[in-house]
Amino acid sequence: MKRLNIHIVFGFLLCSVSANAQLDSIQQLPEVMLTDAKLIHYSKGFKLEKLNDSIVERNATSLTETLRYNSSIYFKENGFGMVSSPSFRGTNAQQTAVIWNGININSVFTGQTDFNTISPLSYNEIAIRSGGGGVQYGSGAVGGSIHLNNTYSFHKTDTTEMGLRYGSFTTIAANASTTQASKNNYLNVGVDFISSENDYDFVGKNKKNTHGEFLRFNAKLNQARKLKDGALTWNSEYTYNDRNFSGSLNTMGKDGYKDVAARNLLQLKQEFGAFSTKASFAHLFEQYRYYPNSEKPLFDEGRANTVIGALQSEVFLRKKLRLNAKIEYTLIDAEGDNVGENTRETLAAVVLLNHKIGKDFSYGLNFRKEFLNDFDNPLLFSADAKWKVSEKYSLRINGSKNYRIPTFNDLFWYAGGNTYLQPETSYQVEMGQEFSIGKLKADVAVFYISSEDLIKWIPTTGSVWKPINISETQNYGIEITTSYFVKLGKLHSLDFNANYSYTKAEDLEKEKQLIYVPFHKASGAAQYNFKNFSAYFQGLFNGETYTTTDNSESLDGFNIYNLGVSYVLPKSQNIIIGGRVKNVFNTYYENVAFRPMPSRNFQIFLNFNI
């Protein structure tokens, strides 16, 4: 308990020191259904955080911004709005899986998701699942996974939401969505758009960000139909990004990038007594065009189609034992100027089990085996347990073996691609403690990840770079998340949220910290509410990160603060107006070397709910 006290004190200090980010406690209406229910049922012994709408809205420019301020994940962003790749628990971007309604959407070519191409406003729920998720979500769920979920319900609903935002650097954004639901049908349609000149000042450098314009458009359609003892659901989304890539302190940007993603998912769910069966069919399309010179029509292109068919059956016995078996077939057909045309077939068999013993203890065992593709795919497993020691304190533990299969670029890139690559593998364990003392909630997790056969591109003779299974890493660290809510009289209330992480991620050969993994990161927010008015102050502390593999050069740590106010118009509860100031103290900072981030900037917004 002594340790607990330290943690609590620490949590408070963080709130007051850097007044920090917001992680919401689980807040879900019981009747809302997830298209990816296994996220809830088979992750009991894992750390799962959900970001609610009000939190997302504070940092809605991109998924990068949302997660930067609300999780321990570090983002390498090549200038604001440009290519953005995460480091989750010290792992690399290819070891962080992005899961859309249960489907892994990391690029076939790069094996990662550019978090600036994802609109955080297109989903009902954004969840962060820390730790290994390879069994459930396949390749790349090593450090953790980000879940973008569209939920549905069959309760009568008729809502339409609209939002308009205008900000510095000629940033214009709008979103609109409508949800219509009845006893048997659910329909949600929405669009969302942002464009920016993105010509911010490099603070103190007498230079501007040039050639960094970006535009993102997203449209979604989510439908569900109730069937006798089941449901048919349809999720669909389309995203288009058109960006010029900005230069650095030393270079002028001249290249550009356009990408398109279209995702469709059809699921049929049927219940047969204690059994529940789900058939899924998905199609994913991705296309990129890289323009070495954005003024010229020349480009390099890649296109990939992924078709997934899956059948799963679940049995739930005596409200205690949940067992799920799934067969999933995936066919990828990709074609690119630098990789030629290639296909990959995978057949995966997955068994998931969760067993509740008594009221307060449950454990899970999960296995995955893949067939057909050319690698020697390991048998993946994970085991987890959660023990609710008391109303105020729970313990969880999990361990897993995960992997990342080589991407099409790794295998087929011209020149250098290596078809003899094997998957990267990693083992990990995590132990977590959850505290809930009145309005104070805290979560303390320690983790250890050991990875081997990591794919690394290295120069070979003839100056060709080639990927090989070479490096080994070891990551460990601690993550602390706290939230606190206090009501001050009838009209006032205060909300605090903070998180802190320490991450050591080491290249075992060099015995050096991996580049772009900060040892320390903290973020948090404090929000004050009074009647129709609310204001928040949000902060981010990012520690020093190394930029060279021998740790000879580094980026400075930085503190960034944002401020926001909003007001619900008293005569019409459906209109909210507000404004935000980002980087209040006009701090110069970089999260990728030589790529300055925005100066102080302003945003005003107007939201309607009809």
Place this chain on the structure above:
Amino acid sequence: MKKLLLLSLSTLFFISCSSDDDGQPEYVPAAFENGILITNEGPFSGGSGSVTYVSNDYTTVAQNIYKTVNGKSLGNIVQSMGFQGDNAYIVVNNSNKIMIANRYTFESVDSITSGVNNPRYFVESDGNKGYVTNWGDPNDNTDDFVAVLDLRNNTVSTTIPVAFGPEKMVPYNNKVYVAHQGAYGQNNLISVISGSGLEGTITVGDVPNSMVVSGNSLFVLCGGNPNYTGNETAGSLVKIDLSTGQISDTYNFGTTEHPTNLTMDGTNLFYALDGKVFKLNSTSVTLPGSDIIDGSFYALRAKDGLLYATDAKDFASKGSLKIFDLSTNVEIQDFQTGIIPGGIYFND
């Protein structure tokens, strides 16, 4: 764990915005003469290259000397350097500029920012003229050129369109020989430039990557097309008689052998191949010669019985300069350089 928390706490409290760059105290000698200069390309993705100085007596090493002296960075991808009189012309590839500094003090003298596009190498000819090879847009094989500089006012006086992928140059007898290595592709030409005009081209082996002049002969080392092109060709050493401009001899390597980095000391030629350095007698060439040193090097230069070789390591950390005694082939010195040391120059 307690200690860890305390540690992180104190860090949180006390870390403020600290200063930039290496954090190493840098020694600033009065002059950078009598030594070796190394150009470092610098980190990928927007960083700045640098120049490292090592004195001939090995007692002084100074990193990042241009920035130390002038307080500003050179720019992105410091490709190479050339000299004219007291001036060093530093070619900054991706920033599209040539930074000019006094080669002994490294004080900034001037810069050339217009008239070059993707510049690669600089040479001086007849005192007042400089030549700079330019790729233009590397995806466009028709816009490559050699910029002719007037070194009296450091401006581009004219440009000479040439075949794609012009790279290293050698001046000889008021002519400049330009090797067309082929940029991101492959080419097989030597352009001969005289004054401000293209006099002609000489077809050599595929991918001519380095040249030396020995007496009245130009040795051109051609790497051959690499395997990944699907049209792999053998490397070759081509000897051109400079009095006639004709090829006098061609020596072929094995089909899968792709040599690089030709350099010369006296009558000995040195080059790199498959993780080894080979030695040849320029007066009676028999390939491959004798292998004398093991190691994969990014740049090689031989001079006065010593071989200078840079190691770029993983291209994402500080590299090194190794010096070998060519009488024993033993490494005698090893110095840290900047990131991706790509050029070795003698500043005597």
